[in-house]
Amino acid sequence: MKSKYMKQEKMPSVISASNALLSGRGSCCDDDDCLIEPSENNPLIISGLSDAVSAMLEGIGEDTGREGLLKTPDRVAKSLRFLTKGYRQDPEELLKNALFTESYDEMVLVKNIDIFSMCEHHMLPFFGKAHVAYIPDGKIVGLSKLARVVEVFARRLQVQERLTQQIRDAIQNVLNPKGVGVVIEARHMCMVMRGVEKLNSITTTSAMAGQFISSQSTRNEFLRLIKT
C-alpha cells in the first residue's frame, strides 16, 4: 500500500484514455532501491512535458527552430522527470524494506548527506547538506536508507521547511524510535540568482521528535556532532 507521501500521478488530460499503455510493470533501472513506477519514462508524459517546454522557450522569446534548441524540450522534459522522481517513490516503503532488530540504543547519525532539490515557488535549485539522526528503540534501519529517504523527498518541488519535517516524520512513522533529529543547511538559487541576490546566505532548518525535544543533552550532542 502506498503511504500518504505518494501522490497519484495525474496524466495530461489529452492522454488519459491511453492508460492501457501504462499498465506494463517493470523496473526502470538496475538499482535495488529503485521504486520508480514503470510510467516514469512514459513517452506520452515526456512528449506532453516537452511541448510545455517548447511553449516556455517561445515565451522567453527564443527561436525553437534553431539548431542548439532542437532537442532541448525533450532533454528538459527528461531532466525534469529525473529531478522530480521522488513523487513516484515511497519513502516509508524504502525504510520498511531495511529494518533490523537490534538492541543498540545510542544515537545513530548520518551527516553531510548531499541534497539537491527545487523550490516550489520558482522551480530553481536549492542544495546543501542534511544531517539525520535517530535513537533506536529495538529497530535499526540500513544506514544508506536514511540518505535515500532524504533523496526521495528532495527530488520533489519543495520548501526546505517541509522537506525537513517530512524526513523526520517518515523515520518516526516507520521506526518509531526514541527520537529523531533532522537539520538541513542549504543555499537557494532563487535568493542567489534573482530576488535579493544574496550569494552566501545559507538557510538552516531543523525538525526534531522524542528525546531530541525532551532531552537537552541529546539535542546538544546532536548539534555538537554535526558541527564537527
Ligand SMILES: [Zn+2]
Ligand atoms: Zn524559490
